[in-house]
Structure formats: C-alpha cells, structure tokens
Amino acid sequence: MSEETPWQQVLRHENRANPYPFYAELRKTPVARQPNGTYVVSTYREVVSLLHDNRVSSDPTKRPGTAPGADPAEPGTETITAADLEPSIIDSDPPEHDRNRSTMLRHFYGPPQSPHQISDLDPEIRRIVAGLLDNMKGKTRIDVVDDFAYPLPVTVICKVLGVPLEDEPRFHAWIRDALESFDLGPEPTSEEIQREVADGHRAVQEFGEYITELLDQYAEQPGPGMLSAMVHDDGPEGRMSQGTLVTNAVLLLFAGHETTVNLIAHSVLTLLRHPEALEKLRRRPELIVPGVEELLRFESSVQFWHTRSALDDIEIAGTTIPKGAPIFLLYGAANRDPQRFTDPDEVDLERPDNQHLGYSQGIHFCFGAPLARLEVQAAVGEFVRRVRNPRLVEDPPPYRRNQIFRGPRQVPVDIDGITD
Amino acid sequence: MTMAAPIAELVRDYKANARIVIVGASLAGLRAAETLRAEGFTGSLTIIGDEPYEPYDRPPLSKQVLKGWVPADHTELPRLRHVDADWRLGVAATGLDRDTKHVRLANGDQVPYDRVLIATGTRARQWPNPTEAALEGVFALRTRDHAARLQQALAARPSRVLVIGAGFVGSEVASVCRELDLPVTVAERGPAPLVGPLGGVIGEIAAEMQRDHGVDLRCGVGVSSLEGDASGHVRRAQLSDDTTIEADMVLAALGSIRNVEWLEGSGLAAGIWGVGCDAGGRAFDINGVVTDSVFVAGDVARAPHVLYEYEFLAMEHWDNAVLGAEVTAHNMVNLEPHYYPHLLLPGFWSGQFGVNIKSVGVPPFGDEIAFVQGSVKDRRFAAAYGHRGRIVAAVTFNQGKWLPHYAGLIERSAPFPPPPSGWDQPDDLKPIPAEFPEHGVPTAIPDVVLTGHDPSERRAEFRPRRR
Numbered sequence: 001m002s003e004e005t006p007w008q009q010v011l012r013h014e015n016r017a018n019p020y021p022f023y024a025e026l027r028k029t030p031v032a033r034q035p036n037g038t039y040v041v042s043t044y045r046e047v048v049s050l051l052h053d054n055r056v057s058s059d060p061t062k063r064p065g066t067a068p069g070a071d072p073a074e075p076g077t078e079t080i081t082a083a084d085l086e087p088s089i090i091d092s093d094p095p096e097h098d099r100n101r102s103t104m105l106r107h108f109y110g111p112p113q114s115p116h117q118i119s120d121l122d123p124e125i126r127r128i129v130a131g132l133l134d135n136m137k138g139k140t141r142i143d144v145v146d147d148f149a150y151p152l153p154v155t156v157i158c159k160v161l162g163v164p165l166e167d168e169p170r171f172h173a174w175i176r177d178a179l180e181s182f183d184l185g186p187e188p189t190s191e192e193i194q195r196e197v198a199d200g201h202r203a204v205q206e207f208g209e210y211i212t213e214l215l216d217q218y219a220e221q222p223g224p225g226m227l228s229a230m231v232h233d234d235g236p237e238g239r240m241s242q243g244t245l246v247t248n249a250v251l252l253l254f255a256g257h258e259t260t261v262n263l264i265a266h267s268v269l270t271l272l273r274h275p276e277a278l279e280k281l282r283r284r285p286e287l288i289v290p291g292v293e294e295l296l297r298f299e300s301s302v303q304f305w306h307t308r309s310a311l312d313d314i315e316i317a318g319t320t321i322p323k324g325a326p327i328f329l330l331y332g333a334a335n336r337d338p339q340r341f342t343d344p345d346e347v348d349l350e351r352p353d354n355q356h357l358g359y360s361q362g363i364h365f366c367f368g369a370p371l372a373r374l375e376v377q378a379a380v381g382e383f384v385r386r387v388r389n390p391r392l393v394e395d396p397p398p399y400r401r402n403q404i405f406r407g408p409r410q411v412p413v414d415i416d417g418i419t420d
Numbered sequence: 421m422t423m424a425a426p427i428a429e430l431v432r433d434y435k436a437n438a439r440i441v442i443v444g445a446s447l448a449g450l451r452a453a454e455t456l457r458a459e460g461f462t463g464s465l466t467i468i469g470d471e472p473y474e475p476y477d478r479p480p481l482s483k484q485v486l487k488g489w490v491p492a493d494h495t496e497l498p499r500l501r502h503v504d505a506d507w508r509l510g511v512a513a514t515g516l517d518r519d520t521k522h523v524r525l526a527n528g529d530q531v532p533y534d535r536v537l538i539a540t541g542t543r544a545r546q547w548p549n550p551t552e553a554a555l556e557g558v559f560a561l562r563t564r565d566h567a568a569r570l571q572q573a574l575a576a577r578p579s580r581v582l583v584i585g586a587g588f589v590g591s592e593v594a595s596v597c598r599e600l601d602l603p604v605t606v607a608e609r610g611p612a613p614l615v616g617p618l619g620g621v622i623g624e625i626a627a628e629m630q631r632d633h634g635v636d637l638r639c640g641v642g643v644s645s646l647e648g649d650a651s652g653h654v655r656r657a658q659l660s661d662d663t664t665i666e667a668d669m670v671l672a673a674l675g676s677i678r679n680v681e682w683l684e685g686s687g688l689a690a691g692i693w694g695v696g697c698d699a700g701g702r703a704f705d706i707n708g709v710v711t712d713s714v715f716v717a718g719d720v721a722r723a724p725h726v727l728y729e730y731e732f733l734a735m736e737h738w739d740n741a742v743l744g745a746e747v748t749a750h751n752m753v754n755l756e757p758h759y760y761p762h763l764l765l766p767g768f769w770s771g772q773f774g775v776n777i778k779s780v781g782v783p784p785f786g787d788e789i790a791f792v793q794g795s796v797k798d799r800r801f802a803a804a805y806g807h808r809g810r811i812v813a814a815v816t817f818n819q820g821k822w823l824p825h826y827a828g829l830i831e832r833s834a835p836f837p838p839p840p841s842g843w844d845q846p847d848d849l850k851p852i853p854a855e856f857p858e859h860g861v862p863t864a865i866p867d868v869v870l871t872g873h874d875p876s877e878r879r880a881e882f883r884p885r886r887r
C-alpha cells in the first residue's frame with residue numbers, strides 16, 4: 001500500500017484533535033490532487049480565489065459520478081444530504097441559490113423586513129447563558145459541551161425558526177446519527193460503518209419528514225418564527241417550493257446550532273490552553289468581539305467544504321483543476337496559512353486585519369454568522385467572567401468522527417465555582 | 421558607522437516630536453489621524469474642520485437618514501482608536517503658507533506644521549441661480565445639516581419632489597421618495613440616469629428601474645429656472661423643453677466641487693479636478709514636482725493609477741477615502757523605501773429601488789460592456805467593461821458578492837470579454853459599446869504656462885484667467 005497523503009491523514013479519526021501539522025504539509029502543495037481525483041486546496045490565497053470563482057459550482061448534481069482520472073476504489077466524495085431531499089442553498093448555484101437565499105434572508109436579518117431580528121435576541125441569549133452558568137453552581141466538574149455549548153444554540157435556533165423545543169431530543173438524535181454516518185476518512189468500510197451509514201440516511205429522512213409535518217402545520221395555522229413566515233411569504237421572488245423549504249429548514253436547524261456548539265466548545269478549550277489569552281480577556285472584556293473572530297480563525301467550526309466542483313478547467317497555483325473534478329476548500333488550513341497570518345498558530349485576541357475564513361466568503365458566506373457571533377460572544381464572554389479557575393481535565397478531549405463539523409464530543413473541566 | 425542608524429534615529433525623532441496638521445475633519449481626516457497614531461506617531465496632531473461636528477459618515481445621509489431610520493446626528497464615524505488630537509472644529513482653513521509652513525485659519529490663527537495633510541473633500545454644487553437657490557424648499561445634499569433639513573421636508577410630505585440630476589445621489593433620493601410614497605420627478609440633462617459613472621447601457625436599465633417604481637423621469641432635458649410663490653417657497657420649475665413641473669420641493673443633485681479654493685497661492689497643483697499627488701499621497705507643486713511636506717487624501721486627491729495608464733484619477737468613494745488616508749498617513753511618518761502606494765481599485769456602492777448597485781474599477785475608462793452573469797430582466801446581473809481587449813471595470817446589480825472575482829480579473833489585466841461563468845449565463849454575452857459621453861476636451865486657453873530659459877530655470881506658472 002502506498003503511503004498516505006497528508007490529506008488522507010487529516011481525515012483519520014485519530015488525528016481529529018490536531019490536524020494542523022498535516023495542514024502544514026498540505027500547504028506545501030496549495031492545490032493537491034488526491035488519488036480519488038479530488039483537488040484539495042489548503043492555502044489562503046487559493047481558497048479565497050476559488051470561493052469567488054464563477055467556474056466553481058456548489059451543486060453536487062453538476063458533478064460527474066467519479067472525477068476524471070480518479071481511482072474508483074477511493075471513497076470520499078459523497079454528499080451529506082444523500083437522502084431524498086432537494087438541494088439546499090449550500091448545495092446549489094445561482095440563480096436558484098440567490099433566489100432562495102434572499103427569500104430566507106428577508107425573514108432572518110434582512111432589512112427592511114426584519115432588521116432587528118437578531119439584535120432583539122440579545123437579552124434572551126444573555127438570559128439563557130446566565131441560566132446555564134447558574135445551573136453549574138455547586139458543581140466542581142462540568143462538561144463544556146453538554147452543560148454549556150449545546151443548550152444555548154439549540155434553544156436560540158428553535159426560537160428563531162419556530163421549532164418546538166420539546167422536540168429537541170428527537171432531532172438531536174437525527175443530527176447525531178447523520179453526523180456519525182458521514183465520514184470521508186480512509187478507515188475501512190467495516191460492518192459497523194455500513195450500519196452507521198444506513199442509520200444516517202434514515203435519520204436525514206426522518207428529520208425531513210418531521211420538518212415537512214411542521215411546515216404543514218404552519219401552513220394551516222401560522223405561528224411564530226421564520227419557518228411559518230416562509231410558508232406564508234409571497235415576496236418579490238415568489239414562494240419557495242415545499243421541497244426547497246424542507247431542505248433549507250433542515251439546513252438551518254442543523255447548521256444553526258451544530259457549528260455554534262463546536263465554536264463555543266473550541267473557544268473555551270482554546271482559552272484554557274492559552275491562559276495568557278484567557279487572563280487578557282478577563283481583564284479586558286471588550287476584547288470579546290475581536291477575540292471571537294480570532295478563536296474562529298484558530299479553530300474553524302467548518303474545517304472544509306466538500307460539494308464544490310470545477311465547471312471548466314481552472315488553472316490555479318500552477319495546477320489545472322480539470323473540468324468535473326471535486327474541489328475541497330480547506331478553511332481550517334487557510335486560516336493557519338503563515339503567508340496570510342503572522343504566527344498563525346498563536347492566539348492573538350487583538351489580531352489586526354483578521355479576515356479569516358471561519359464563515360467562508362463569497363455567495364455561500366455563512367447565512368447565520370450574525371446570530372452565531374452574538375451567541376458566542378455572550379457565551380464565551382460570560383464563561384470567562386463567571387467561571388472560577390477552570391482547568392482542563394483531559395487534553396486533548398475526545399473528538400467526534402465528523403471531519404467537516406469538527407469538534408470535541410466532551411470537554412470536561414474542573415472548576416472552583418461560579419461567580420455572580 | 422552605516423547610514424542606517426542615523427536615519428532610523430531621524431525617523432524615531434520625527435515620530436516623537438514632529439507637528440502634523442490635518443485639514444478636513446471627515447472620513448479621510450479621521451482615518452489618517454488614527455493611522456498616524458497606529459504608526460507610532462506621538463508628536464502633536466491638529467485636526468481642522470469647518471463643520472462644527474465630530475467626523476460623521478456621509479453614505480447613510482442619502483439612504484437611511486432620509487428614510488427616517490437613523491437621525492442625521494446619529495451618523496458619527498466609529499473611532500477605531502484614540503487619536504489624542506487638538507481638534508479645531510467649526511473653523512475653516514483659509515490658506516497654506518508653504519514658505520513658513522503654516523496653515524491659516526478663518527479666525528486669524530496660524531497653525532505651524534512640519535507635515536500637513538489636505539483632506540478637504542468636496543462640497544455640493546449649488547443651484548447656479550442664487551436667488552432661486554435661496555427659495556424655501558430648495559435643497560442640496562452633502563452634509564449632516566443638509567440631510568436633517570431634507571429629511572424633515574420629506575417627512576412633511578410635499579406634494580411633489582423635483583430632483584435635478586440623476587447621478588448616484590439624485591437617484592438615491594428619488595428612490596427614497598418612492599419608498600415614502602411621494603410623487604417625484606427626476607430631470608436629467610443626459611440620456612439616462614447614471615450615464616456618467618456607468619455609461620448609457622446601464623443607464624437605460626437604471627431608467628427602467630426608476631419608471632417601474634413610478635418615478636416621472638425626464639431625460640435629455642435641463643431645468644432652466646425655478647419659481648417661487650409670494651412667500652418665497654418654491655412652486656414650479658421650467659424645463660428646457662418648455663414644459664413646467666409643479667413641485668414644492670427641489671433637490672439639486674448637481675455633483676460636487678472640490679474644496680481647493682483655500683489653497684490658492686500655495687503653489688500646489690490644485691484645480692477643479694482636485695490636488696494632484698503621487699500614488700503615495702505626496703502633493704505635487706504646480707511644476708509637477710513632488711513636495712516633501714504636503715500630502716493629500718480622499719475626495720480632493722487626484723493621483724495616477726498604474727492600471728489606468730497612469731491617468732490621474734479623482735475618486736469620490738468611501739473606500740478610497742479610507743485606504744488613501746491610511747496609505748498617506750503611513751507615508752507621512754516613514755521614509756522612502758518604506759512608502760506605500762495607494763493602488764486601490766476604485767469601488768462604489770449605491771442602494772436604490774430595492775437594488776444594490778456596486779462597481780469596481782473605472783467604468784468610464786472602458787468603451788465596451790458585456791453582460792457576463794445573471795439576468796438583466798430580473799435586475800440581478802454582472803457586467804464587465806473593456807478597453808482595448810482587457811477588462812477595466814465591472815458593475816453588479818444585486819450580485820455584489822461576485823465583485824471580488826471581477827476585481828481579481830481587473831487587477832490581473834485579464835482579457836475582455838472575460839470567460840463566461842459556469843452557470844447563470846445571460847442570454848447574450850456579446851460586447852456592445854458602453855455609451856459613455858465624450859471625454860472632456862482640454863480647455864483652449866492654458867491656465868498654466870511654462871517660463872524660464874535654462875532647463876533648470878524652467879518653471880510652471882499659474883496664470884488665473886481674467887473673465
């Protein structure tokens with residue numbers, strides 16, 4: 001067996017906690033062709049350039065089954081919404097993409113319809129954060145993921161969308177199964193993995209059915225939140241089709257908290273690993289705004305994206321990505337590119353000119369970024385202020401399987417108490 | 421001992437003890453001041469502004485402020501860092517004495533400088549007839565005070581608004597009027613709105629947009645006079661095609677005039693197009709020789725741009741004021757090998773009739789245009805401008821996120837028409853003439869003449885024309 005490429009090593013579960021040395025290897029070849037025909041792009045300049053290139057498609061249906069010249073035995077280019085759902089905005093190109101995104105945006109934070117939608121949530125977000133920290137009173141050990149990072153975004157996104165919070169255990173399980181099943185790694189396709197893949201498909205299917213039912217209810221009886229508004233919208237672009245509404249609702253509910261959970265967990269983890277940064281933030285709480293941007297650069301919640309492909313031969317960094325080839329854009333590696341960021345492996349809460357790719361760029365720039373920023377600023381800021389003497393119990397903590405939505409499964413932390 | 425040490429010493433000493441004066445307390449002035457401090461300048465800093473206000477932002481004045489979303493006095497620019505300056509607000513600079521290195525102020529004060537930054541921007545061109553301009557209900561729009569008055573007048577629901585001039589500001593105000601459900605007439609001397617900055621092809625689309633939204637758009641006509649009633653309030657306007665418009669509110673959106681008059685006698689290359697400077701913001705004197713102590717940034721600056729055949733460009737754009745100020749401020753406290761060039765691709769954005777218009781590069785530099793992405797019918801498209809086979813600019817309607825792509829092509833002098841996008845292609849990709857008006861013809865009588873006999877004696881001299 002030939003030696004693994006740095007990219008194949010990135011994908012290995014055992015390297016999930018620290019893929020950065022492999023990213024550094026990868027960046028030596030900014031656009032690296034993999035045995036399965038995928039082109040992996042790891043340097044800042046090239047990632048940005050392709051994010052803005054109108055010959056790069058995000059629509060998986062425009063990609064031929066196997067990339068030209070690929071080794072068909074190599075796995076790793078299937079898509080996450082494999083179940084029978086229509087493409088969401090993240091999996092589509094203009095003009096469909098633009099139409100659907102702007103229709104959704106109107107109900108999220110787009111002026112003039114809902115310019116205050118996000119900022120009005122601030123008090124509620126702060127109340128939830130305060131409640132979560134109050135619940136930790138009397139404890140000496142907490143899990144940053146389950147006790148803190150998870151409940152906040154889930155509560156908030158349910159409110160924004162109008163999804164009943166009581167249903168949380170159901171979709172939590174679906175999301176978990178979907179994420180577990182999705183592994184691009186080189187680990188052998190054991191029976192267990194096969195089963196997980198099947199579970200994942202079923203989960204996405206059931207998730208879709210659940211949302212369909214919810215939308216039907218809202219069609220009959222309008223309720224609070226974005227989903228109901230979208231069901232009843234007759235905006236300038238017309239109404240979204242039922243199928244498109246369902247996938248995008250699934251996407252929002254999923255992406256609306258999964259990435260934020262990881263971001264909060266990683267932010268706390270990073271600060272505990274960098275006590276000087278933690279101390280600085282404690283002394284200068286106003287640094288939370290640039291600080292969160294830095295934490296997002298340092299540990300991007302979305303490490304890369306996997307549904308893009310070339311619609312034409314694209315010459316870049318001395319390589320030609322052939323028409324039809326899948327392209328993986330590595331935000332996680334670009335954010336640590338020393339050509340773009342001085343001392344990229346250092347945490348600098350006041351980093352100047354921090355144009356990181358933690359939310360991507362171009363037309364697929366993170367739809368939920370304004371909401372995520374608000375949540376993480378509140379959560380991390382209050383954690384730093386109120387938790388006394390937090391200490392990591394296990395470093396690195398256990399990581400989940402998924403490579404794209406990379407994050408710790410748990411972050412156990414010992415604490416001396418909670419201040420008011 | 422090498423030369424490097426004393427030079428480094430010189431720079432350190434300069435940063436600690438020099439006196440820098442900034443004239444113009446707006447976007448460029450403020451960002452320059454902040455950059456000076458960020459660059460480690462700890463000497464004395466004086467900022468002179470003729471408006472009584474702290475620096476504020478202008479783009480919202482024709483948009484959010486007029487719609488009533490934001491009060492005019494809530495547009496102050498965010499401070500990016502502490503500038504620790506002596507602010508002289510509400511007093512105009514009236515002269516620049518380069519021999520004694522002083523800025524003269526309207527109140528008789530003289531402020532000494534080692535280096536001075538000119539950031540006096542532009543002002544609105546007023547309605548040319550002073551009696552008519554003084555009528556109640558006739559407005560211009562450049563300042564916070566203008567915007568506050570205009571907003572009040574709109575909120576009082578005039579029966580019809582007349583906008584004279586369909587450039588960006590005029591078109592934006594017309595759009596606001598329609599959003600407020602006010603009847604509005606736009607009179608434009610050119611063949612369509614936005615023809616100057618974007619050409620006739622795009623202008624035609626802008627015209628349709630206005631008409632679709634109920635604007636009474638009259639192109640190819642000028643307003644010849646304004647008439648008031650007995651109480652001195654404007655009532656109607658005479659157009660050059662002998663028609664009359666009944667309007668009780670008029671906005672003259674006639675473009676801008678650069679604030680250079682105060683520089684008369686300073687011997688700088690200042691004129692109606694601005695103050696000439698190199699790409700590093702160092703002002704030229706009237707001989708075209710670069711100065712050491714006078715710098716320029718923002719709307720009033722005019723500098724050569726490598727991508728546009730070194731043509732001197734004056735850019736009245738927000739990002740030009742910011743980046744130009746940053747680059748110039750850096751150069752004010754550094755020495756030659758460490759100078760920065762200001763090579764920003766000009767850019768502009770505008771919001772009107774529900775469409776976000778953005779451009780990058782210099783569209784009027786192009787003579788051809790090609791629609792390269794999206795759909796003109798849906799007002800969601802990108803178009804590229806070409807000049808001699810290369811792309812020199814692009815404009816987007818509701819496709820702003822693609823601008824960096826086109827900026828990249830322009831920076832690389834990529835061929836025109838550019839390669840089509842992989843999806844969302846318009847029906848017709850063929851380049852057509854962009855329809856810009858003729859470029860300005862040089863004036864017949866030169867204002868500047870050369871004198872002297874010896875090559876080393878030859879100097880340019882400014883001779884004001886007698887009228």
Ligand SMILES: Cc1cc2nc3c(=O)[nH]c(=O)nc-3n(C[C@H](O)[C@H](O)[C@H](O)COP(=O)(O)OP(=O)(O)OC[C@H]3O[C@@H](n4cnc5c(N)ncnc54)[C@H](O)[C@@H]3O)c2cc1C
Pocket residue numbers: 443444445446447448449468469470471477478479480481482511512513514539540541542543561562563589679682717718719720735736737738739741767768769770771
């Ligand atoms: C209504 C409006 C809408 C706009 N919208 C957009 C937009 O959407 N996008 C965009 O890119 N740009 C827009 N612009 C342009 C943008 O605002 C300018 O490019 C920017 O303000 C330039 O900054 P500046 O500091 O160079 O000049 P200015 O903002 O003009 O500031 C110059 C300052 O100097 C002062 N001054 C002048 N003479 C003297 C003197 N002798 N002594 C002391 N002080 C003096 C002036 O009073 C003024 O305060 C808009 C402008 C206006 C007016």
